[in-house]
Amino acid sequence: MIGRLNHVAIAVPDLAAAADQYRETLGANVGAPQDEPDHGVTVIFIELPNTKIELLYPLGDNSPIKGFLEKNPSGGIHHICYEVDDIDASARKLTDKGARVLGDGKPKIGAHGKPVLFLHPKDFNGTLIELEQV
Numbered sequence: 001m002i003g004r005l006n007h008v009a010i011a012v013p014d015l016a017a018a019a020d021q022y023r024e025t026l027g028a029n030v031g032a033p034q035d036e037p038d039h040g041v042t043v044i045f046i047e048l049p050n051t052k053i054e055l056l057y058p059l060g061d062n063s064p065i066k067g068f069l070e071k072n073p074s075g076g077i078h079h080i081c082y083e084v085d086d087i088d089a090s091a092r093k094l095t096d097k098g099a100r101v102l103g104d105g106k107p108k109i110g111a112h113g114k115p116v117l118f119l120h121p122k123d124f125n126g127t128l129i130e131l132e133q134v
């Protein structure tokens with residue numbers, strides 16, 4: 001069912017410092033910051049030859065990243081995103097297998113304008129998994 005690794009999302013306490021580090025120290029192709037008010041984050045996309053990294057920084061008071069950074073003050077891997085062909089079929093299969101889809105269980109439009117859903121980390125070895133239909 002799952003295909004390519006679409007991205008790894010890393011929550012960071014200092015977006016400008018993290019972008020500089022990826023650009024200068026790691027020599028990566030770092031994009032410009034983009035505010036995603038619907039998702040409560042400011043995102044920087046980093047294009048790698050085989051996948052993307054997303055640097056996440058809280059935007060607004062209800063950001064889902066805020067609590068994560070309080071628990072992980074130096075930042076950390078927040079989620080990984082796998083590609084799927086059919087997100088509705090994937091959601092049905094996962095629910096049938098007992099996995100919990102976060103929120104109301106329905107796919108939402110994600111940061112890339114494509115349908116996404118998130119799976120409960122306790123059902124997947126402590127890892128928050130995003131599925132994105134491509």
Ligand code: CO
Pocket residue numbers: 007009054079081130
């Ligand atoms: Co993501």
